[in-house]
Amino acid sequence: MKKIIAVIGGRRVEKALLLEAETVGRLIARRGATLVCGGLGGVMEAASKGAKSEGGLTVGILPQNDSKEANEYIDIPIVTGLGIGRNVIIARTADALIAVGGEYGTLSEIAFALQVGKSVVGVRTWDVKGVVIAENAVDAVNKIFELLES
Numbered sequence: 001m002k003k004i005i006a007v008i009g010g011r012r013v014e015k016a017l018l019l020e021a022e023t024v025g026r027l028i029a030r031r032g033a034t035l036v037c038g039g040l041g042g043v044m045e046a047a048s049k050g051a052k053s054e055g056g057l058t059v060g061i062l063p064q065n066d067s068k069e070a071n072e073y074i075d076i077p078i079v080t081g082l083g084i085g086r087n088v089i090i091a092r093t094a095d096a097l098i099a100v101g102g103e104y105g106t107l108s109e110i111a112f113a114l115q116v117g118k119s120v121v122g123v124r125t126w127d128v129k130g131v132v133i134a135e136n137a138v139d140a141v142n143k144i145f146e147l148l149e150s
Contacts, residue, residue: 003033003148004059006094008109009043009102009125017101020123021046022053023137024098029056031145036061036093038086039070039077043100048073061086061093088112096144099125100137119147 005028009021025047028035035051037044039060048058052073060074063083070077080086084105091097091112096119099106106125113120114130121143122131132147134140 002057003031003095003145004036004093005033005144006036006090006097006109006113007043007047007100008037008090008097008106009047009100010106011040011042011044013042013101017043017124018046020137020140021100022050024100024123024140025050025052025056025058026054027137027141028098029054031141034059036090038063038090038105039074041071043102045071045073047100059093061090084108091118092116094118096120096148098134098140098144099123099131100140101125119144121147 021043029051034057036059039062059076060070062079063086065081067077087109097113099122120131121134121140123134123140
């Protein structure tokens with residue numbers, strides 16, 4: 001079965017982080033995994049764009065009630081109407097997560113993932129016990145697949 005990797009991060013981030021997220025998405029797709037994210041803008045959109053550029057499959061777990069809210073790179077929008085409660089679904093759905101930057105929403109996803117025993121790798125994100133720090137997108141994707149294989 002294909003691995004499902006979540007890419008989590010903020011909606012309002014600097015350009016350098018968007019480039020990291022896009023690279024993460026590309027590399028996830030190249031490895032044949034499915035990308036899941038929150039389906040909106042910022043890191044989520046950049047990662048989805050990267051995955052789509054490599055022919056990858058993207059799933060967006062949306063906080064709203066309308067699939068039209070998904071960014072243009074989402075193949076499968078899942079509407080929840082749960083607001084930030086959808087963060088639990090993202091954490092539970094993924095086999096592992098990569099955090100790129102992020103604010104409190106990202107922190108909650110990290111916490112949910114770690115609480116249920118999922119691996120989390122971070123690029124310039126929260127310094128939380130259990131998060132494996134990566135230098136950049138390439139390092140993050142390599143580390144997440146190493147963790148999944150161990």
